[in-house]
Amino acid sequence: MIFKNFRISLLAVFLVLAGCYTVPETGRTTLNFMPEDLLSEQAAMAFAEMTQEVDLSKDRRRSERVERIATRILRIAIPTGNLPPLEQWEFVVFEDDETINAFAMPGGKVGVYTGIMNLAKTDDQLAAIIGHEIAHVSARHGNERISQSMLIAAGGVAAGVAVKDEDEETKQAVMLAYGVGATLGAQLPFSRLHENEADEIGMIYMARAGYHPAAAIEFWKLMKANASSGVAEFLSTHPSHNTRIERLQKLLPRAMNEYEAAISGR
Numbered sequence: 001m002i003f004k005n006f007r008i009s010l011l012a013v014f015l016v017l018a019g020c021y022t023v024p025e026t027g028r029t030t031l032n033f034m035p036e037d038l039l040s041e042q043a044a045m046a047f048a049e050m051t052q053e054v055d056l057s058k059d060r061r062r063s064e065r066v067e068r069i070a071t072r073i074l075r076i077a078i079p080t081g082n083l084p085p086l087e088q089w090e091f092v093v094f095e096d097d098e099t100i101n102a103f104a105m106p107g108g109k110v111g112v113y114t115g116i117m118n119l120a121k122t123d124d125q126l127a128a129i130i131g132h133e134i135a136h137v138s139a140r141h142g143n144e145r146i147s148q149s150m151l152i153a154a155g156g157v158a159a160g161v162a163v164k165d166e167d168e169e170t171k172q173a174v175m176l177a178y179g180v181g182a183t184l185g186a187q188l189p190f191s192r193l194h195e196n197e198a199d200e201i202g203m204i205y206m207a208r209a210g211y212h213p214a215a216a217i218e219f220w221k222l223m224k225a226n227a228s229s230g231v232a233e234f235l236s237t238h239p240s241h242n243t244r245i246e247r248l249q250k251l252l253p254r255a256m257n258e259y260e261a262a263i264s265g266r
């Protein structure tokens, strides 16, 4: 029993040493030991199920608009962003005016709700949302989240084994890991750290694609105004709108350099 416990701890140490990932643009070192291909497969299945269950927008113009902007951003983001190839990406518009949200899954499955599209009046504003979602994939935030959960689960097994039935503990740890793997994306809001990082990388991506980065600030001001009129769902799990707007303003000069380089090169 103790021997097996020791092996699990060793496994945890090995996973930490083996699986690090450097986030493009920010250079942050992250824990990423899950095979990205495996996560992409799981996400693709979860996404396919979701598109069966949730109403898709019947307005072709909406999905075409999302696809056009996403393609333009991906063309510049893929070469440096450790991103899946263009043909692997899928962008779906969900018909739900109450949900002011968008999400991205590993492997490039992105959902955008009509609720958030209604707020983004210009293409530049919508590019801020799409850039942010692509940035989550580039930074492999899904992988980091699951890696952390697995590590906590493995630690739990090691700690709990002395007093509890080991098989039950191991089972729970595996269940937790699978549970997290199965629901990644929509149900699990990313932490503030992930949100801030996706804002930063997303702003760079949109600017490089020739979308005006100040539109990200405009968009979050719209979100703030909208939240005070009652829709506060997005607030609880995300940085406050004021903090977010302040951070984006600090990031603007770097993004403006990218934007000016992009439009002068046309």
Ligand SMILES: [Zn+2]
Pocket: 132, 136, 190, 194, 195, 198
């Ligand atoms: Zn996000």
